[in-house]
Amino acid sequence: MSYQTLKVRYQDPVCFIQFYRPEANNTINDLLVEECLQALTQYEQQATIIVLEGLPEVFCFGADFKGMQQSDNGHTANRQGPEPLYDLWYKLATGPFITVAHVRGKANAGGIGFVAACDIVLAEEAAVFSLSELLFGLLPACVMPFLIRRIGFQKAQYLTLMTKPVSVQQAHSWGLVDAYEANSDSLLRTHLLRLRYLSKTGVVRYKKYMTRLADLAAAKPLALAANVEVFSDTDNLQRIARYVQTGLFPWES
Structure with missing residues (x-):
């Protein structure tokens, strides 16, 4: 398949x-x-391992505020709503x-x-890792069920309320990151060499159990409702529009 927003390659049994x-x-x-x-x-039946990667400077920076502004003059935060992302x-x-x-870079x-x-x-x-949503009056509503599952309620709450980036060392101590090195490509290769020993049948059974x-x-209905609520707030949409147009955060003049 041809993709506009992704680069996808398959090297049995890994899909990158x-x-x-x-x-x-x-x-x-x-x-x-x-x-x-x-x-x-496309690859769920044949791939045993899926690797998600970004660019060297940024893994993924969250919602496309600029794209949201270009869609219906900012009145529609996401045409499809939050459900496909949660799914x-x-x-x-x-x-x-x-x-x-x-x-690598910013998440x-x-x-x-x-x-x-x-x-x-x-x-x-x-x-570096951060949750910036509350700066704009938003909530990481759909993120939280997954984040709490991984690092616990209070650490997820701290990351949400403080809004500032934390280092990889801090993220590792919280359990958000499992391992890190200066050369993360080498780290990835080492892990993939080991994970290749796992059978597809064993992985399927394990994931079903977990x-x-x-x-x-x-948690899905609550997360979707909270997301829709904050992205329907006109004050929040104005904060987003101002940030897209000027690059200024809500408290900056």
């Missing part, structure tokens, strides 16, 4: 999916979500494959959702 929107700071739009779901569906993260968390996030907002949904998170030493232990499906 790279977010590739350099012109938009690797932000998330409807097409990226749709293409990610298509790629996962994408749910598929990463529960699908019949081992998911590995390889994080922010929805980028943290991709990280938290994956089974294993590897990062370079310069990687899905039953953490019920992400139950």
